[in-house]
Amino acid sequence: MIKGVLFDLDGIIVDSEPLHFEAHQKALKQFGINITLDDYLEFGVAKGDASLFDEASKKYGVAIDKEKVSRLKKKLYKDIFCRKAAPREGVLDLFEDLSGKYTLAITSSGAKEVIGLVLEKLGLENKFETVVSGNDVERVKPFPDIYEKVLDLLGLESADCVAIEDSESGLLAAKGAKIKCIVVPCKFTKKHDFSEADFVFDGLNKITEGLLKTI
Numbered sequence: 001m002i003k004g005v006l007f008d009l010d011g012i013i014v015d016s017e018p019l020h021f022e023a024h025q026k027a028l029k030q031f032g033i034n035i036t037l038d039d040y041l042e043f044g045v046a047k048g049d050a051s052l053f054d055e056a057s058k059k060y061g062v063a064i065d066k067e068k069v070s071r072l073k074k075k076l077y078k079d080i081f082c083r084k085a086a087p088r089e090g091v092l093d094l095f096e097d098l099s100g101k102y103t104l105a106i107t108s109s110g111a112k113e114v115i116g117l118v119l120e121k122l123g124l125e126n127k128f129e130t131v132v133s134g135n136d137v138e139r140v141k142p143f144p145d146i147y148e149k150v151l152d153l154l155g156l157e158s159a160d161c162v163a164i165e166d167s168e169s170g171l172l173a174a175k176g177a178k179i180k181c182i183v184v185p186c187k188f189t190k191k192h193d194f195s196e197a198d199f200v201f202d203g204l205n206k207i208t209e210g211l212l213k214t215i
Contacts, residue, residue, distance in 0.1 A: 002212045004154055004161040005098055006147065006179070007128075009108035011166035011186040012204075014118050015088050016081070017045060018188070023077035024049075028056060030072065031064045045188055047169055048109040048140040049073060078117060087122050088186070090204035095127050097209055105150050106131040107163065107173075109140035129154060142169040144176030151177065162215055164207065168192035180215055182207060 010016045021040045028035050033056050044052035053066045098104060105128050108115055112133040119125045130153045137145035151158060163174035163181045167189045174181040175196050183197040184204055194200045198215070201207065 002102065002160065002162050002215050004103040004105060004129075004156045005212070006105050006107045006150055006161055006163045006174075008163070008165045008167075008170050009106055009110055009115055009118060011045075011189060012088060012164055012184065013091050013106075013124070014085055014122065015186065016085060016118070017186060019080050019084055020044070020077060021188075023073050023080055024052060026076050027069050027073035028053075028064075031069050032062045033057070033060045033064065041188060045167055045169070047142075048134050049111075050140075074111065074114060077114065081117060081121065085118070085121055088204060092122075094204050094207055095124065098212075099127060101209065102212070103129050103154055103156070105129050105154060106133075107146045107150050108132070109134040109146065109169075111135060141167075141173035142176070144173050147174055147177035147179055151179075162198075162212065164204075168194065171197055 007013055010020065021037065024040060024044060025035055035056050039056060043055035049070055050066065053064060053069060057064050106115060110133055112135045115131055115133050130150060132146050132150045134140045137149055139145045147163065158178040161179050163179050165171050165174060165181055165183050166186045171181050171183055171194060180198045182199045183194045184201050
């Protein structure tokens, strides 16, 4: 029986991938790298900033100070997010349906401060039992570390939980931790390989308490 529902952040709770791309593009441009949307889709989506910085540096042959570009990207993202961010359609209704019935947690490769910004902006700070970020583990998705960490913090077994993800990277992380996974792709991830998913839906409204009771 499912006791815990583990939510990815970017692309699931907030439609943030376009905002991250804009912030990355502006930040890297100041360091002499002009990334394309294809670069971001290949190297950045759900893989963490470090992956994108490393791969962009290699591809364009430009050495960058990852700490400096990371700080700049976070600053730019905060400004863009505050102006443009909105919850993904259906996610607030989903929280309303599940709150008090399941243990809810965040499992994101993103930076803890950025996750905090999102939750505060959307008024969701008190919805989650715990938050595990990319800062809390040695390896981010697609490695299972984030999911293994959240299981430990919640005191739950993998069979007790289901993950909600939008990317192949997130799916592989959940499956690596032996957790069932529901995938709801966003427009940035719809071409990913979701063959290992337990369910693939086109909207969050397809995830219901009734569905969770059948998993």
